[in-house]
Amino acid sequence: MKAIANIFVELFIDNAFVMSFLIVGIISLFSKFVADKLTRGKIHSSAIAIFLGLILAYVGGRATGGSKGLSDLPIFAGIGILGGSSFRDFAIISTSYGAKxxxxxxxxxxxxxxxxxxxxxxxxxxxxxxxxxxxxxxxxxxxxxxxxxxxxxxxxxxxxxxxxxxxxxxxxxxxxxxxxxxxxxxxxxxxxxxxxxxxxxxxxxxxxxxxxxxxxxxxxxxxxxxxxxxxxxxxxxxxxxxxxxxxxxxxxxxxxx
Amino acid sequence: MIYGVALLAGCMFAGSFVGNLLGILTGLNSDIGGVGFAMILLLLATNSKTVNKIMPAGYTKGVEFWKEMFIPVIIALSASQNVASAIDGGLLALLAGVGVVVVMMLMIPLLNKLIPQKAEDKVSEEVEV
Incomplete structure (x- = not known):
């Protein structure tokens, strides 16, 4: 059982960046569910997802004592790549497409x-x-x-x-x-x-x-x-x-x- | 797909270059508004007829992909903030951080009322001319 868990942990660490897509996808899906069912669409699902992200960052920071929130945990390191300044700027620039x-x-x-x-x-x-x-x-x-x-x-x-x-x-x-x-x-x-x-x-x-x-x-x-x-x-x-x-x-x- | 992503990357480097150059010129040695310049560049490029002629059809899909990925990136960003130390920063950090936001938010309706009126007048004048 432990050996199986280790396979996953190693896979997640080796493929940290791909792992971040999975995590963010799960957070988004969960937030959409909460937004649609619990708040009946009154609160934007991305607001819930961002809030969840901050809570996870707090938990991660407490657990590791690091300064990068959840991404200080090795299996979630990819979050730090996807949410780092490089991809942040890249994604922000893309939003100007279609602006008037x-x-x-x-x-x-x-x-x-x-x-x-x-x-x-x-x-x-x-x-x-x-x-x-x-x-x-x-x-x-x-x-x-x-x-x-x-x-x-x-x-x-x-x-x-x-x-x-x-x-x-x-x-x-x-x-x-x-x-x-x-x-x-x-x-x-x-x-x-x-x-x-x-x-x-x-x-x-x-x-x-x-x-x-x-x-x-x-x-x-x-x-x-x-x-x-x-x-x-x-x-x-x-x-x-x-x-x-x-x-x-x-x-x-x-x-x- | 790749053409749009490459264009986006090109805009980012060109914009950051301008931002860094400005940083050196002003003696700050940091990027000043590089992302802003990159955004303007992308806007100009995707609206330019020459660029649209050179680029293969459907290249904007690559830009649109990243535009869609913006919110997921922001979720990852929020998950990698130093929330624990922000809370540990104590009452001063909390009060100062929240205080400035509240005061500035109160100013938005004020600024919106005061300045844009003129700007809108100008625009309507231009339209009449």
Missing amino acids: FSEIKKCGVIGVVALLIGVIGTFFVGALIAIAFGYHDAASVTTIAAGTVTFVVGPVTGAAVGADSAVIALSIAAGVVKSITVMLLTPMVAKKIGLTTPRAAMVFGGLMGTTSGTSAGLAATDPKLVPYGAMVATFYTGLGCLLCPSVLYFIMKIFLP
Whole structure:
């Protein structure tokens, strides 16, 4: 019996990438069943699947102590390939096929405005929360605030302004929480905040940033909106890396000597 | 099938190249919006008459396949997030992460009301001209 189980374990480890198709397929099928039968189609099945993915990531992270969720377990390593940044970007790019160019042109200016408000607004909200928690030096506050921009901007900024490594870790955690919150909250509030048009999706992408969070959140809301939101969101991290360690850090330095 | 997938891959590298170049020019040394540029490239390519002439019929199926695979990729992505450490990050990480999202979400209807009005006026003007 144990020998048979071992055959499977070895097969799964040897064919990790193929294994990931099976796992994701099973998660999707289960989510579709839950969405259709238990929620009667009220909740999008991809929202349930993404939520399930996050729970599995938590379980995997707890079980292994690693940083890549479920994919730290050797038999699920393929999940890390399929869900890694390479395939993420590849799949996001493919979503632009079929999007309307006229919509994007129309929203160019709004996209830029949303990006600026998104990065700067997020930074200051993050900074206020960091100050409320007792951080009073410009480097720490800037780093934590940058982490709330995205989990990439946090460590980049932290390194540039010479923040403590514990603070950098905290900034990454804040960024990951943000990304997950966007994934989960977007489908729930989409209608209330008017997230139904390409224009609104582009504003959304600019305000939220986090490419993973935005694309997952929009995918679970209405897959047609993904290209518009994702396209704007991809410029968010770059803008954050540009503004946080420079202009925004100097502003923080004025207020926090 | 392969032609579309190859086109997609080509767009990704071309876009990332532009993104990285921008990164070097701005001194950030990271990819700035490479995926965004790649998306625009793919959009231009699939709408271009020359590309559609060169490519064998039905090449877009390869692009469509990956478009369909987008949600499964995102499910895999969510399953490989560092959720455990996000929760362990403590109250500050949780509050800061959730706080910024809530505030920004409240701004969407506001921004939608304020700016697009003008943009729509512009568009309708263009149509009249």
